Amino acid sequence: MHFVDAKGILIRTGGHCGMNIYRGCSHGCIYCDSRSKCYHFTHAFEDIEVKQNAPELLEAALKSKRRKCMIGTGAMSDPYMHCEEELELTRKCLEIILEYGFGVAIQTKSDRILRDIDVLEEINKKTKCVVQITLTTYDDNLCKIVEPNVCSTKRRIEVLREMQLRGIPTVVWLCPILPFINDTEDNVKGILKECVRVGVKGIINFGMGLTLREGDREYYYAALDRHFPGMKDKYIEKYGNAYEIPSPNSRRLMQIFKSICADNGILSNPNECFEYMNEFPNKYHQMSIFEM
Secondary structure (H helix, E strand, O other): OEEEOOOOOOEEEOOEEEEOOEEOOOOOOOOOHHHOHHHOOOOOOOOOEEEOOHHHHHHHHHHHOOOOOEEEEOOOOOOOOOOHHHHOHHHHHHHHHHHOOOEEEEEEOOHHHHHHHHHHHHHHHHOOEEEEEEOOOOOHHHHHHHOOOOOOHHHHHHHHHHHHHOOOOEEEEOOOOOOOOOOOHHHHHHHHHHHHHOOOOEEEOOOOEEEOOOOHHHHHHHHHHHHOOOHHHHHHHHHOOOOEEEOOOHHHHHHHHHHHHHHOOOEOOHHHHHHHHHOOOOOOOOOOHHHO
16 A cells, blocks of 8 residues: 545535545455546555545545535445554544534445444434445355455345444445356345345445446456356357446346335335435424424
8 A cells, every 4th residue: 555645535426525535445356347447547456545634634624614414435445445454544534524513424345344333323323324335245155256355245244234233224235246147036135135134224236237347347357267267258259348237137136126125115226325325414403482
């Protein structure tokens, strides 16, 4: 990893703000879109860029904001990579969010988030905290192949359960689903059954498949050659250089997904999930003369 002093930390989008404390990732997921050349990395993806002044920048930004909102993090780079154990920049930023009365929507694949469950719980009591966890592969042996440097799916489900016990709402990212690898009914049903059990608020899925573009595609195909001999040729024959790579089982898997979510009151429309996560709660009101 290497350290930089960033010029800014918050990016405003609509009524909420987003930030990335780190740039790059050490999780090694074979399908990672963040490797794509369109993101213009000037360093090796595994050489994590650390925005060492992120807490100071965040505090200055929140001090000057007149309107409270949700702060999102984890969309591009996981805030709980291995280096966070030592650096604790994510925790420091969460403490600042708590201090200034903002909300947070945080996304990760790592059980390291449990270290900060105390701060997350306090944010949720004061305003709102939504924890987002990515689940792709119910079989933990397969999970070790497609997401090699991160905790198992079953451990992530335990994280969701711990959040539920603290009253912290959760959203699951059910993506990507890799054609001919984890695009089975057993896989999707297994994940959804656990989502129901641990009471997730919503599940985000943009279609049963994945996307590939320059940079990401080459890394993914190299992984296919290592772990699934002959699979790359199957992809090239079926999809060519397409950006969207839908599973041949997409229609059936989406039917299962929509049906289970509807039967259990789980948000399944991505826009509805984002609206829920981005909505800052109006928990406080001015007392009327009748309440005095």
